[in-house]
Amino acid sequence: MKLDFLGTLERTHRCGDLRISDEGKTVTLMGWVNRRRDHGDLIFLDLRDRSGITQVVFDKGLDAESHAKAEAARPEYVVAVTGQVTPRGFDEKNPDMLTGDIEVVAGQTLLLNDAKTPPFSPAEDAIANEEVRLKYRYLDLRREQMQKNFAIRSRVAMAIRNYLVGEGFLEIETPFMTRSTPEGARDYLVPSRVHPGNFYALPQSPQIFKQILMVSGFDRYFQVARCFRDEDLRADRQPEFTQIDLEISFPQMKTVFATAEGFLHAAFSAAGIELPSEPFIQMTYDEAIAKYGIDKPDMRLPAMADLSEELTPELRTTLKIEQGLPVLGFVIPKVGELSGTERKKLLSEIRTIFGDCGLDVLDTARLRTNEAFVPLADACAAKISAALTAFNGATLSANDLAVVVTPKLDTPAMWNFDRQWIWKRVGALRLELAKKYADKHKLFEQTGTAKDFKFLWVTDFPMYEWNEESKTWDAAHHPFTAPHEEDIKSGALVNDKGSVRALAYDVVLNGTELGSGSIRIHRKDVQAEIFRSLGMSDEEAKSRFGFFLDALEYGTPPHGGIALGLDRIVMILAGANSLREVIAFPKTAKAIDLMVDAPSEATAIQLRDLHLKVNTRS
């Protein structure tokens, strides 16, 4: 069958629009054939566009010409149909479709385009493997779920823009081709044709530009900014991603918090979720480590408990736990009834995981039913139970699993044990176990309400991080982060770098870091001191950030800001498990775009123009 020309025909409605109230209207729909049901002289086509699906009926007795078109049509053909909106009979309604009370009786029908049989059907709920989906991304994006995800993304981005503009922010763009900024990740580089041997770097974030915009007097800046980092990928990490990047002049930390919370409220509202009006809870970095063993606690799970004080010297002797060693416990809720055998198996599994790193799991238990830690004395179990309950402020249920951990001093890794390291390790185990049972026992079941989302601010990150490899102190955030004023005054910058707290903060949602920011250094003398404290000579600082240090000399206001990952926000709102579900054209774990087949080789001419030689062996 020949294809038809569109001519001057115009679409009057979208495929999800029509209702019983449109009865009798003559409409023109255009869309893709979602499914075709051929009964011989009667054919049904489900016509799909991104708004929905409408059933179109072709009756040979009524219109043989259009019926012939429907006979030729196949899934994913592009079809235009003009016809009358007709109520369906009592037995013919489809309550599962929004348009299920009506159908369009086809008149003039145009086959606007045909389609090869697709490798997988956008109409099916079952999804193909990711390789195929990515190669035929245009077909994958036709799927209802993906169309929904990108509708959410668009609405969320718009809500954030509206909110920030309403708060007096200006959206200002910054360059993609720029100079390496000190974010700590590997840069994507762009060779310069005009300047042999020189390269632009794609921004890891607009950090320096937004600070300079503060110097320029744009006292409230934001940008929906693309960022690029050449590091290995994860489900929640893509080489290019989008941040809501903002900066404020003359802020207190709470100014930044209120702004970020404000646009998160707006963003969630755009996705149909009304967050409570109370401010997000706040927790210092030290507190987060002590209670959760991680700097991005998942507040849907109870905190860990330090049981060290609960164990009397006698109990320690009985249990062969050396005096002075920390003992940590935690509870994973909703694990369900585990039999003694299952618990034993779990215990040995955990011990395998922990084996080499010097921690030992004393035992696991169901506390409520008093099915206590088997090798632990009853008295001890009771105290542990009491301590956990008190610490969590929550009532234990019979389905909760309790785990108690202590270091093993006979393991080489423990000879120089570091308290924080132990806490982090136990925190990791806590998450691992939660993950293990999450699906099985619906630990994180979504209710579709604000209750699913536990936000918090983590504040007072350490300013410096000891780098074991280079034996130097590195900036934990980035070198423009301001330290606490007291820690400057006290001389800790020089004498006790490990104790210096930064005016840096993360916003965390359900164990995911959504965004991160800081109050910046606005004085040149302080900035120079920080560079020196990081072991950077004045000359090196000048050569790397000279332009920025210059800018600081011309009246820089106090300023600070934050950047939040838009992709991650949308991923969570869409209930997706990977950023690839909310990025239209994402890359694989090896940073390849399977659809366009990028990256690709450059031609000899391109390389010559760019003054490059490729060494394929390294």
Place this chain on the structure above:
RNA sequence: GGGGACGUAGCUCAGUUGGUUAGAGCGCUGCCCUGUCACGGCAGAGGUCGCGGGUUCGAGCCCCGUCGUCCCCGCCA
């Protein structure tokens, strides 16, 4: 860089201890069908078992290597 899972028809997957001609569902093609909506019925086509090597009388299955996708660690402040 390291660890793990997977790779069989267009898609989703099964394939026993290594043994005859590698199967199913969906999809696809043709025919039939006027109330289906995951329509139904009949018939049919469709395979480099990711790729390369090895062991064996014989390999989808065992061994070695390699490629790809996914997940995790490192890395990404």
